[in-house]
Amino acid sequence: xxxxxxxxxxxxxxxxxxxxxxxxxxxxxxxxxxxxxxxxxxxxxxxxxxxxxxxxxxxxxxxxxxxxxxxxxxxxxxxxxxxxxxxxxxxxxxxxxxxxxxxxxxxxxxxxxxxxxxxxxxxxxxxxxxxxxxxxxxxxxxxxxxxxxxxxxxxxxxxxxxxxxxxxxxxxxxxxxxxxxxxxxxxxxxxxxxxxxx
Amino acid sequence: xxxxxxxxxxxxxxxxxxxxxxxxxxxxxxxxxxxxxxxxxxxxxxxxxxxxxxxxxxxxxxxxxxxxxxxxxxxxxxxxxxxxxxxxxxxxxxxxxxxxxxxxxxxxxxxxxxxxxxxxxxxxxxxxxxxxxxxxxxxxxxxxxxxxxxxxxxxxxxxxxxxxxxxxxxxxxxxxxxxxxxxxxxxxxxxxxxxxxx
Amino acid sequence: xxxxxxxxxxxxxxxxxxxxxxxxxxxxxxxxxxxxxxxxxxxxxxxxxxxxxxxxxxxxxxxxxxxxxxxxxxxxxxxxxxxxxxxxxxxxxxxxxxxxxxxxxxxxxxxxxxxxxxxxxxxxxxxxxxxxxxxxxxxxxxxxxxxxxxxxxxxxxxxxxxxxxxxxxxxxxxxxxxxxxxxxxxxxxxxxxxxxxx
Amino acid sequence: xxxxxxxxxxxxxxxxxxxxxxxxxxxxxxxxxxxxxxxxxxxxxxxxxxxxxxxxxxxxxxxxxxxxxxxxxxxxxxxxxxxxxxxxxxxxxxxxxxxxxxxxxxxxxxxxxxxxxxxxxxxxxxxxxxxxxxxxxxxxxxxxxxxxxxxxxxxxxxxxxxxxxxxxxxxxxxxxxxxxxxxxxxxxxxxxxxxxxx
DNA sequence: GATGAATGAGTGTTCATTCAT
DNA sequence: GATGAATGAACACTCATTCAT
Numbered sequence: 001x002x003x004x005x006x007x008x009x010x011x012x013x014x015x016x017x018x019x020x021x022x023x024x025x026x027x028x029x030x031x032x033x034x035x036x037x038x039x040x041x042x043x044x045x046x047x048x049x050x051x052x053x054x055x056x057x058x059x060x061x062x063x064x065x066x067x068x069x070x071x072x073x074x075x076x077x078x079x080x081x082x083x084x085x086x087x088x089x090x091x092x093x094x095x096x097x098x099x100x101x102x103x104x105x106x107x108x109x110x111x112x113x114x115x116x117x118x119x120x121x122x123x124x125x126x127x128x129x130x131x132x133x134x135x136x137x138x139x140x141x142x143x144x145x146x147x148x149x150x151x152x153x154x155x156x157x158x159x160x161x162x163x164x165x166x167x168x169x170x171x172x173x174x175x176x177x178x179x180x181x182x183x184x185x186x187x188x189x190x191x192x193x194x195x196x197x198x
Numbered sequence: 199x200x201x202x203x204x205x206x207x208x209x210x211x212x213x214x215x216x217x218x219x220x221x222x223x224x225x226x227x228x229x230x231x232x233x234x235x236x237x238x239x240x241x242x243x244x245x246x247x248x249x250x251x252x253x254x255x256x257x258x259x260x261x262x263x264x265x266x267x268x269x270x271x272x273x274x275x276x277x278x279x280x281x282x283x284x285x286x287x288x289x290x291x292x293x294x295x296x297x298x299x300x301x302x303x304x305x306x307x308x309x310x311x312x313x314x315x316x317x318x319x320x321x322x323x324x325x326x327x328x329x330x331x332x333x334x335x336x337x338x339x340x341x342x343x344x345x346x347x348x349x350x351x352x353x354x355x356x357x358x359x360x361x362x363x364x365x366x367x368x369x370x371x372x373x374x375x376x377x378x379x380x381x382x383x384x385x386x387x388x389x390x391x392x393x394x395x396x
Numbered sequence: 397x398x399x400x401x402x403x404x405x406x407x408x409x410x411x412x413x414x415x416x417x418x419x420x421x422x423x424x425x426x427x428x429x430x431x432x433x434x435x436x437x438x439x440x441x442x443x444x445x446x447x448x449x450x451x452x453x454x455x456x457x458x459x460x461x462x463x464x465x466x467x468x469x470x471x472x473x474x475x476x477x478x479x480x481x482x483x484x485x486x487x488x489x490x491x492x493x494x495x496x497x498x499x500x501x502x503x504x505x506x507x508x509x510x511x512x513x514x515x516x517x518x519x520x521x522x523x524x525x526x527x528x529x530x531x532x533x534x535x536x537x538x539x540x541x542x543x544x545x546x547x548x549x550x551x552x553x554x555x556x557x558x559x560x561x562x563x564x565x566x567x568x569x570x571x572x573x574x575x576x577x578x579x580x581x582x583x584x585x586x587x588x589x590x591x592x593x594x
Numbered sequence: 595x596x597x598x599x600x601x602x603x604x605x606x607x608x609x610x611x612x613x614x615x616x617x618x619x620x621x622x623x624x625x626x627x628x629x630x631x632x633x634x635x636x637x638x639x640x641x642x643x644x645x646x647x648x649x650x651x652x653x654x655x656x657x658x659x660x661x662x663x664x665x666x667x668x669x670x671x672x673x674x675x676x677x678x679x680x681x682x683x684x685x686x687x688x689x690x691x692x693x694x695x696x697x698x699x700x701x702x703x704x705x706x707x708x709x710x711x712x713x714x715x716x717x718x719x720x721x722x723x724x725x726x727x728x729x730x731x732x733x734x735x736x737x738x739x740x741x742x743x744x745x746x747x748x749x750x751x752x753x754x755x756x757x758x759x760x761x762x763x764x765x766x767x768x769x770x771x772x773x774x775x776x777x778x779x780x781x782x783x784x785x786x787x788x789x790x791x792x
Numbered sequence: 793g794a795t796g797a798a799t800g801a802g803t804g805t806t807c808a809t810t811c812a813t
Numbered sequence: 814g815a816t817g818a819a820t821g822a823a824c825a826c827t828c829a830t831t832c833a834t
Contacts, residue, residue, distance in 0.1 A: 173322075583753070638828090
C-alpha cells in the first residue's frame with residue numbers, strides 16, 4: 001500500500017479512483033478525501049500530484065477521453081455488406097456493453113460541470129467531435145457502395161450522436177425489462193430511419 | 199427583508215432560488231446557505247419550510263414538473279388541421295423558449311442525483327410520465343382525424359421525449375449559430391419522421 | 397390533540413413528557429423541540445407556558461420531588477416487630493420497584509445539572525432531606541422497642557441514603573442476572589450492618 | 595498558538611480540556627467547539643485527531659481509566675501490617691485527593707451518557723472492572739497474613755466500589771464542613787465493617 | 793515521495809427564543 | 814390558547830489546501 005511510486009504510475013491510478021467516486025457520488029459530491037480514503041493514501045498526496053482539485057478534474061476528462069477513443073477503434077465491424085455494416089453499427093450503439101464502457105458523458109454531472117468549466121467543456125466537445133468523425137467514416141463506407149445514399153454524413157452523424165445521448169439519458173427510466181427492450185428496439189428503428197433519410 | 203410571508207408564497211420563492219443556484223453551481227454544489235444568502239434570509243428559515251435538503255430537492259422536481267405541464271397547456275395549438283397541429287407541436291419542442299423554461303432535466307446534475315436518490319428518481323420519473331401523457335393526448339387528437347396513423351401513441355411519445363432530451367443535451371456543443379440552426383431543423387425533421395413512422 | 401387546554405392541565409402534561417425525553421436523551425440532550433414533537437404541539441406553546449427552558453427544568457424537579465414524597469408515604473410497612481420493620485425497609489430500598497419509581501436522582505444527568513444550577517440543587521437537597529427524615533422516623537420506631545440501639549439516627553439514615561445511591565449507580569453494571577441478585581443480597585446485608593452498627 | 599505537535603502530545607491535551615469542559619457543562623453540554631476555543635485551536639483539528647465526538651468520549655473514558663489506575667499504584671501503602679494496610683486503603687478512598695483526581699464517574703453525566711451509548715458503557719464497565727481488580731489484589735495481600743479473613747474478595751471489592759460511588763454522589767450535599775467530616779468518618783467505619791464482614 | 797499537523801471556510805441541521813397573527 | 818414565521822447562534826463534521834517534516 002505504502003509503496004513508493006512515481007507520478008506516471010500513481011496519477012492514472014488516482015484518476016481511476018476519482019472517476020469511480022464521481023460515478024458513486026456525483027462530481028460535486030466527490031472529494032479528494034473520499035478518493036484518498038478509497039486508496040488508503042493521504043489526501044495531501046493527491047494534492048501533491050495534481051496541485052488542486054480543478055486540475056485533477058480536467059486531467060480526468062483528458063484521461064477518460066483517451067479511453068473513449070480507444071474503445072471506438074476496438075469496436076470492429078467485420079462484414080463488408082453496406083446494409084449489414086449499418087445494422088451492426090446501430091446494434092453496437094444500442095448495446096448494453098456500449099453504455100457500460102462509455103459512461104463519461106453518461107455521468108451527466110460531468111456534463112453539468114462542463115457548462116461551468118471551460119476547459120472541461122473543450123475536452124468534452126473534442127470527444128464528441130471524434131465520435132462524430134468515426135460515424136461519418138462508417139457512413140461513407142456504407143454509402144460508397146452506392147446502395148445507400150447519404151447526402152450530408154456529418155449532419156446525419158450528429159443526429160445519431162444526439163439521439164443516442166437521448167437514449168442514454170432516458171433509458172434509465174424504463175425499469176420494466178420488457179418495456180426497456182421494446183424501447184431499445186424502437187430506438188434502433190429510429191436510428192436506421194435517420195440514416196435512411198439522411 | 200423581514201417581511202412576513204406564509205408557506206404558500208415563500209416555498210415556491212425558495213424553490214425558484216434553489217433552482218437558480220443549481221443551474222449555477224450544480225446539484226451538489228448548491229447549498230441551503232447559498233440559497234439563503236441569495237434571498238437574504240436565514241438558512242434555518244429554509245429548513246423551517248422544507249425540514250431538510252433532500253425534501254427540498256424532491257419538492258423542486260415536483261414544482262418544476264407542474265411548471266412543465268402548465269407551460270405545455272399554455273402553448274396553445276390553434277389550428278385543427280391534424281398535420282398542422284403536429285408541425286406546431288414539433289416547433290414548440292424545438293423552440294428556444296421551451297428549453298429556457300424546462301431546464302430541470304436539462305440540468306443534468308439533477309439527473310445524476312436521481313441515480314443516487316430514489317425519491318428524486320421517482321419524482322423525476324413521474325414528471326416524464328406526465329410529459330409522455332401530454333404528448334400522447336396530442337397525438338391522439340391528430341390521429342382522430344384519420345389522416346394520420348399512429349399505432350402505438352405511447353411508444354411514439356416516448357421516442358419523442360427521448361430524442362428531445364438528446365437534443366437538449368447535445369445542442370450545447372453547437373456554438374456556431376448557423377450550425378446550431380441547421381441542427382435544429384434536422385431535429386424537427388427527425389421528430390416528424392418519428393411521428394410519421396409511429 | 398389540538399384541544400384547547402389551560403395551564404393547570406397542560407403544564408404537568410408537558411413536564412411528564414419533558415421528563416421522559418430527559419430519561420431518553422439526557423438533560424442536555426433534551427430539547428423543547430423534542431418534547432413538542434412528542435406531544436404533537438408547537439414548540440412555542442411550551443415557551444408560552446414556561447417562559448424558557450431553565451424555568452421548565454426547575455419546575456420539573458419541583459414536580460418530581462412531589463411525586464417522590466408521595467411514593468414514600470405510600471410504601472407502608474405493616475408489621476410492628478422492630479427487627480421485621482427494619483428488614484422490610486431494607487427490602488423496599490433494594491427492590492426493583494423502588495428504582496423504577498424514584499429515578500429523578502437516578503437520572504444522574506439531573507444530578508450533574510444540579511451542580512451547575514443552584515435552584516435545581518436546592519430542590520434536590522430538599523428532596524434528600526425529606527428522604528433522610530423518613531428513614532430517621534422508621535429507625536426511631538424500631539429503636540423505641542429497646543431491642544435495637546441506634547445512637548445517631550440521622551447519621552445512620554444518611555449512610556443508608558448514601559449507600560443506596562451507590563447501589564443505584566453501580567447496579568447498572570451487573571448484566572449477568574445471578575451476579576446482579578448476589579450483589580443485591582450483599583447490599584441488603586451491608587445496609588442491615590450499617591443499622592446494627594449505627 | 596500554531597505550535598506543531600503530534601498525536602502523542604496533543605491527544606491527551608485535548609482529552610484533558612474536554613474533561614474540564616464536561617465538568618463545567620455536562621457531557622451533552624460539552625462541545626468540540628468549546629474545547630477548541632479553550633485550547634485556542636481550530637475545531638477541525640480535534641476532529642483530525644479523534645475523527646468524531648463519540649470516539650473522543652470513548653477515548654476520554656479510557657484515558658481517565660488509565661489515570662485512575664496510575665493514581666492507585668502511586669498511592670503506595672508502605673506498611674506491611676495487614677490491618678494497617680486496610681486502614682490506609684480506606685483512608686485513601688475517602689480522601690479529598692482521591693475525589694479530586696478520579697472524577698470521571700463522579701461526573702454523573704458521563705454515566706448517563708453510558709446508558710445511551712453502548713461503547714461508552716463498555717469502556718466504563720471495563721474501568722470499574724480494573725478498579726475492582728486493584729482492590730481485590732489489596733484485599734488478598736491483607737488476607738494472606740491470616741489475621742484477616744475475606745471469603746469472597748471480588749464481592750467485597752464490588753461492595754466497596756459501590757459504597758464509594760454513593761459517597762462520591764452524596765457528599766456534595768453536605769455543605770457544612772463539620773457535618774461533612776463526620777459523614778466522612780462514618781463512611782470510613784462503614785467501609786471497614788464491610789471488609790471485616792466480607 | 794509521502795505523512796500528518798493545522799487552518800478556515802463551508803455543510804446541513806438543531807435549538808431557544810421572539811413576534812405577529 | 815395556539816400556530817407559524819423568522820432569527821441567530823451553535824453544533825458535528827467535511828473539505829481543500831498549506832506547510833513542516
